[in-house]
Amino acid sequence: MSTPTAAITTSGLTKRYGDTLALDALDLTVQPGEVYGYLGPNGAGKTTTIRLLLGLHRPSAGRAELFGVDAWSDAVRAHERVAYVAGEPFLWPSMTGAETLEFLGRLHGGVDVAYRDELVKRFQLDTSRKVRALSKGNRQKVQLVAALATRADLLLLDEPTSGLDPLMEVAFRDSIAEAKERGQAVFLSSHMLSEVEALCDRVGILRRGRLVDQGTLAELKHLSATTIEATFAGEAPPIEPLPGVEVERVAPEKLRFEVSGDVGPLIDELAGHKVTSLTSREPSLEEIFLHHYDSSDGRVGDR
Amino acid sequence: MSATAEALPGRGSPSASQAPSRGASRFSALARRAFRDARVRTISFAYLFAIASYLNPVSYRHTYSTLAERLAFANSFAHNKAVVLFYGKAYDLLTVGGYSAWRTGGILSILAAVFGLLAGVRALRAEEDAGRAELVLAGPVSRDTFYLAALAAIAAGGALLWVAVLAGSVIGGLAAGGSAYLALAIVSVVPVFAGVGALASQFAPTRRMAIELGGAVVVIAFVLRVVADTSGSLGWLRWATPLGWAEALRPFTGSQPLVLLLPVAFSTLMLFGAARLAVSRDVGAGLLPARDTAAPRLWLLSSSTAQALRSELGGLVVWLTSVGVFALIIGVVSKSVSSAGISPQLQREFAKLGEGSIVSPGGYIAFAFIFFVLVISLFSCSQVAAARHEESEQRLETLLSLRVSRRRWLTGRLALALAGAVALAFIAGLLAWAGAASQHVAPPLSRMLEAGGNCLPAGILFLGIAAFAYAIAPRAGVAIAYGLVTVAFLWQLIGSLLGVPKWLVDLTPFAHVAAVPTQSFRAGAAGVMVGIGLVAAAAAVAAFERRDLAGA
Numbered sequence: 001m002s003t004p005t006a007a008i009t010t011s012g013l014t015k016r017y018g019d020t021l022a023l024d025a026l027d028l029t030v031q032p033g034e035v036y037g038y039l040g041p042n043g044a045g046k047t048t049t050i051r052l053l054l055g056l057h058r059p060s061a062g063r064a065e066l067f068g069v070d071a072w073s074d075a076v077r078a079h080e081r082v083a084y085v086a087g088e089p090f091l092w093p094s095m096t097g098a099e100t101l102e103f104l105g106r107l108h109g110g111v112d113v114a115y116r117d118e119l120v121k122r123f124q125l126d127t128s129r130k131v132r133a134l135s136k137g138n139r140q141k142v143q144l145v146a147a148l149a150t151r152a153d154l155l156l157l158d159e160p161t162s163g164l165d166p167l168m169e170v171a172f173r174d175s176i177a178e179a180k181e182r183g184q185a186v187f188l189s190s191h192m193l194s195e196v197e198a199l200c201d202r203v204g205i206l207r208r209g210r211l212v213d214q215g216t217l218a219e220l221k222h223l224s225a226t227t228i229e230a231t232f233a234g235e236a237p238p239i240e241p242l243p244g245v246e247v248e249r250v251a252p253e254k255l256r257f258e259v260s261g262d263v264g265p266l267i268d269e270l271a272g273h274k275v276t277s278l279t280s281r282e283p284s285l286e287e288i289f290l291h292h293y294d295s296s297d298g299r300v301g302d303r
Numbered sequence: 304m305s306a307t308a309e310a311l312p313g314r315g316s317p318s319a320s321q322a323p324s325r326g327a328s329r330f331s332a333l334a335r336r337a338f339r340d341a342r343v344r345t346i347s348f349a350y351l352f353a354i355a356s357y358l359n360p361v362s363y364r365h366t367y368s369t370l371a372e373r374l375a376f377a378n379s380f381a382h383n384k385a386v387v388l389f390y391g392k393a394y395d396l397l398t399v400g401g402y403s404a405w406r407t408g409g410i411l412s413i414l415a416a417v418f419g420l421l422a423g424v425r426a427l428r429a430e431e432d433a434g435r436a437e438l439v440l441a442g443p444v445s446r447d448t449f450y451l452a453a454l455a456a457i458a459a460g461g462a463l464l465w466v467a468v469l470a471g472s473v474i475g476g477l478a479a480g481g482s483a484y485l486a487l488a489i490v491s492v493v494p495v496f497a498g499v500g501a502l503a504s505q506f507a508p509t510r511r512m513a514i515e516l517g518g519a520v521v522v523i524a525f526v527l528r529v530v531a532d533t534s535g536s537l538g539w540l541r542w543a544t545p546l547g548w549a550e551a552l553r554p555f556t557g558s559q560p561l562v563l564l565l566p567v568a569f570s571t572l573m574l575f576g577a578a579r580l581a582v583s584r585d586v587g588a589g590l591l592p593a594r595d596t597a598a599p600r601l602w603l604l605s606s607s608t609a610q611a612l613r614s615e616l617g618g619l620v621v622w623l624t625s626v627g628v629f630a631l632i633i634g635v636v637s638k639s640v641s642s643a644g645i646s647p648q649l650q651r652e653f654a655k656l657g658e659g660s661i662v663s664p665g666g667y668i669a670f671a672f673i674f675f676v677l678v679i680s681l682f683s684c685s686q687v688a689a690a691r692h693e694e695s696e697q698r699l700e701t702l703l704s705l706r707v708s709r710r711r712w713l714t715g716r717l718a719l720a721l722a723g724a725v726a727l728a729f730i731a732g733l734l735a736w737a738g739a740a741s742q743h744v745a746p747p748l749s750r751m752l753e754a755g756g757n758c759l760p761a762g763i764l765f766l767g768i769a770a771f772a773y774a775i776a777p778r779a780g781v782a783i784a785y786g787l788v789t790v791a792f793l794w795q796l797i798g799s800l801l802g803v804p805k806w807l808v809d810l811t812p813f814a815h816v817a818a819v820p821t822q823s824f825r826a827g828a829a830g831v832m833v834g835i836g837l838v839a840a841a842a843a844v845a846a847f848e849r850r851d852l853a854g855a
Contacts, residue, residue: 079705086697092610096599106605107702108705126596128597
């Protein structure tokens with residue numbers, strides 16, 4: 001093949017557990033060198049997606065491919081270029097960190113030992129301790145080091161920083177940046193919006209098993225409402241209703257506008273009034289995220 | 304759960320009058336939770352206890368209906384060391400009650416010890432090991448309440464076993480008063496070993512280690528009873544083992560109720576001691592130092608199968624040692640068996656008990672090896688249970704996300720189980736031979752290895768069946784497999800006792816296992832069992848490749 005194969009391709013990927021539709025016709029592509037942020041509340045289907053990508057669960061419909069290899073029917077070959085960090089660190093309690101790293105490395109096939117040693121230092125991991133004596137965050141670090149040290153072409157990370165302290169969070173971000181520089185693809189399922197905002201090229205938002213929004217951060221922000229606050233000399237005047245603009249009076253002389261799409265018509269309208277100050281703010285990822293979850297029914301049962 | 308809910312509304316306005324009742328409802332909520340957690344095991348034990356208590360009086364009446372037969376049986380068997388090894392000391396074999404006390408009590412007291420140990424460890428270590436105790440103790444629950452609720456649940460389980468023995472015996476035709484006392488003698492073992500389990504739980508930081516510690520005590524108690532019962536001069540050792548106390552209570556044979564003071568005193572002492580330790584140590588820790596750091600040992604890490612062997616090694620050594628020691632003892636005591644004075648007619652009756660021609664050393668070994676067939680079948684189930692544990696703890700996800708295929712993982716685990724079963728079978732044959740040889744009564748070594756190998760086909764059959772059950776029903780499969788082995792074993796025992804048609808008895812694999820070394824190995828039946836086992840294993844791998852992984 002002459003064109004580079006996508007790291008992840010899913011088409012119509014669907015998973016039902018009994019009556020529950022956990023994932024509904026997911027179409028997704030992640031390219032090499034891309035960091036993809038996968039957002040969604042608890043039970044939205046993030047972990048289900050990763051289990052389907054790894055061939056741990058069988059799709060009810062559709063298919064998933066990793067580097068063009070089917071994730072279910074040819075799982076072992078698909079895993080050759082993949083490393084995975086589970087949301088919960090499920091390791092062998094009586095093995096030490098060093099033994100675990102050695103074991104997982106051998107099962108993966110190839111490990112950059114020098115880089116692994118560097119990661120052990122970076123994450124301040126005491127590898128002589130047995131897994132059962134490690135805190136959740138430290139067990140998470142064992143998994144992270146094992147995965148990163150493979151230098152795999154695709155990193156599948158399921159809420160990898162849930163147990164890490166802020167210092168380790170920095171080490172994690174550095175490591176992901178390095179991976180991206182080397183051209184590795186990263187699929188990052190996360191709750192930490194600041195982390196996703198800092199690391200990810202593209203973001204997908206999952207709700208009740210459906211991908212409700214997807215794009216680069218800039219695209220998502222463009223599509224969402226921009227907030228404009230105008231303060232007037234004296235009491236705020238009545239403003240002509242404009243399409244795509246919602247008005248809210250926050251103080252007698254202050255109006256807040258939520259603008260979807262082009263801000264031009266509103267600026268033209270305001271130009272006719274005596275405005276003393278004007279602030280404009282793009283939505284944060286948090287606001288975009290919350291926008292998709294206004295209704296409280298955006299959850300399905302955990303799997 | 305409902306009791307907890309009831310307790311909550313009052314929380315904001317505590318008043319002195321409400322406090323005791325809220326405490327009581329918390330206590331009962333915890334106790335019921337603990338009982339519910341163990342209900343499957345408790346009910347399984349209760350069934351087993353009831354069936355055994357019913358079968359013994361019925362079969363005795365059926366087999367030895369005249370006094371002459373009973374006298375012949377008593378003279379030839381009651382003091383036969385080889386039989387005493389399994390069932391303990393017999394005081395009176397001329398009455399239905401005396402025989403039942405011997406057979407029922409001898410075996411069930413050992414099971415009661417296992418039940419007590421598992422219940423004690425479950426209540427006082429497994430909960431902590433899993434982190435749930437922390438959750439409970441973070442609420443307005445004192446450690447004393449937590450501990451007492453766990454004990455109340457164990458007591459309820461013991462009471463259920465008592466009822467089971469009582470009901471089985473009474474339906475089997477024994478007097479109610481005597482049955483109640485027999486049941487008490489058997490169940491008296493439960494609190495003692497619950498105490499052992501509770502103490503072991505204070506020392507060991509993990510559930511597994513607590514069970515290993517307590518298991519060692521059960522084995523020592525059993526060996527002490529064997530020594531006390533089989534050697535005339537060391538009979539006083541009976542007082543050193545709780546299993547001996549159960550014998551010394553002498554149900555149906557001149558009751559000695561004062562002996563009850565021993566289990567009462569010792570279980571109180573151990574449970575109180577464990578309670579003192581439990582409330583004064585850190586939650587989640589044990590008094591034995593846990594080695595938390597270690598230099599890396601990098602052997603057996605090259606594949607998932609190698610690592611599985613590494614994980615199971617400790618358990619495997621325990622299985623091999625237990626089977627080996629038991630086989631050695633059987634070999635040694637087989638010398639004391641002789642057919643002198645037993646009429647051929649009576650020997651035929653023994654055969655109905657599933658004991659074959661037990662009246663020669665070789666025949667006795669053949670009879671004992673039927674138990675190794677059962678042990679190896681249970682070992683097969685335990686290995687599938689270990690594989691399931693890897694999946695329920697979700698470590699299998701970690702493995703399968705690497706370059707490990709489902710086929711390779713499961714076939715590796717099954718191959719490991721098979722290798723373990725082969726080792727168990729031949730260790731049993733070899734050490735039984737060694738034991739018998741030390742007394743100059745050994746059949747040829749080749750015949751004894753054949754006796755060991757003869758245990759394998761059923762083991763392979765049940766390995767395949769257990770694997771298949773696990774593959775299609777991940778959560779229930781292991782329990783189904785254990786259940787099938789137990790039913791298949793009891794099927795033959797009960798069927799041959801009650802004289803049901805042969806074709807019905809023949810439904811169980813155990814009916815097709817030859818009594819080697821007295822009979823010769825049945826290659827045809829063995830071939831069928833191995834064949835079914837392999838087909839089931841292959842089907843298991845195929846089914847496992849097609850299903851979702853299932854967590855706990």
